[in-house]
Amino acid sequence: GENVEQHPSTLSVQEGDSAVIKCTYSDSASNYFPWYKQELGKGPQLIIDIRSNVGEKKDQRIAVTLNKTAKHFSLHITETQPEDSAVYFCAASSSGGSNYKLTFGKGTLLTVNP
Amino acid sequence: NAGVTQTPKFQVLKTGQSMTLQCAQDMNHNSMYWYRQDPGMGLRLIYYSASEGTTDKGEVPNGYNVSRLNKREFSLRLESAAPSQTSVYFCASSGRQSYGYTFGSGTRLTVV
Numbered sequence: 001g002e003n004v005e006q007h008p009s010t011l012s013v014q015e016g017d018s019a020v021i022k023c024t025y026s027d028s029a030s031n032y033f034p035w036y037k038q039e040l041g042k043g044p045q046l047i048i049d050i051r052s053n054v055g056e057k058k059d060q061r062i063a064v065t066l067n068k069t070a071k072h073f074s075l076h077i078t079e080t081q082p083e084d085s086a087v088y089f090c091a092a093s094s095s096g097g098s099n100y101k102l103t104f105g106k107g108t109l110l111t112v113n114p
Numbered sequence: 115n116a117g118v119t120q121t122p123k124f125q126v127l128k129t130g131q132s133m134t135l136q137c138a139q140d141m142n143h144n145s146m147y148w149y150r151q152d153p154g155m156g157l158r159l160i161y162y163s164a165s166e167g168t169t170d171k172g173e174v175p176n177g178y179n180v181s182r183l184n185k186r187e188f189s190l191r192l193e194s195a196a197p198s199q200t201s202v203y204f205c206a207s208s209g210r211q212s213y214g215y216t217f218g219s220g221t222r223l224t225v226v
Contacts, residue, residue: 003174006156032213043204043217044157051213066141089156093213101147102215106156112117 002027004092013080013095014113021108023090024072032093033066033073034102037086044089048075080112116140116195120205120218126193127225135190135221137205143215145208146188147215148172148180150201195225 003026005100010093013019025033031052036044048056049063050073063081077084087109091102116124118139127133139146148160159172163182177199179191188207192199206215 009154034214036215036217043206043219044215045217046214049214101159101162103159104149104157106154 001046002030002069002092002103004090004103004105005016006081006090006108008108009106010111012113015080015082018081019077019080019084019110019112020104021075021088021090022072023074023092023105024070025103026071027092028068029091033064034077034091035062035064036089036091036104038089038107039086067098077110080110082112082114085110085112117155118207118216119155119207119219120221122221125141125212125221125223127192129196129225132191132193133195133203133223135203135205135223136187137189137218138187139205139207139216140186141209141216142185143207143209143216145187145206146182147206148178148188148190149204151204151220152172152201156197160190160203163177195223199223199226200225 006023034049037047038044050066061078064077087107089107090105121136124149142163147162149157155212158174163169169180181189202220204220205218208215
């Protein structure tokens with residue numbers, strides 16, 4: 001089955017700096033790569049996703065890049081703010097059709113210091 | 115508000131007791147999932163239901179059973195709870211036209 005590795009496990013940055021979280025996946029058939037943000041005491045929330053036919057996607061201060069050859073994808077957050085502090089999960093989909101079963105990385109705790 | 119609703123939010127069980135975690139979605143999604151979240155382990159899939167009437171095992175199904183009651187509801191049952199099942203449980207759903215999951219707010223279960 002699919003295996004997703006995520007690094008780093010913790011990341012501390014100063015407000016205004018950029019943050020980068022990296023993930024690798026094992027199944028070359030995976031074609032969907034979402035990122036989730038989980039705030040304390042809440043469920044994960046989808047913040048951005050990318051499909052395998054696209055190399056990069058941006059949404060305001062957040063961007064995701066995908067390298068299919070190397071089987072890795074990354075989340076980039078620019079101009080970080082204290083409210084960006086949360087746990088971030090990457091995931092990869094190894095099933096097609098109407099069921100998109102996701103395998104998650106183990107998460108990155110991002111702390112943005114004011 | 116549209117979304118995924120989980121009940122209860124908190125539960126304490128004694129070893130050997132049984133309980134059912136409830137999940138309902140109102141987004142007309144076809145697929146539903148149960149994950150558990152443990153420190154340092156990320157989110158691990160317990161069971162999923164690709165569509166109404168079907169269920170399949172995920173990565174960590176032992177000790178659990180599920181029922182897809184209808185398109186809206188997907189329940190998770192612990193027949194004989196064990197301390198190793200202490201965790202936060204999340205239900206999620208996804209639609210045919212959308213890849214993204216919508217998660218519930220979770221159930222924090224402690225087995226003593």
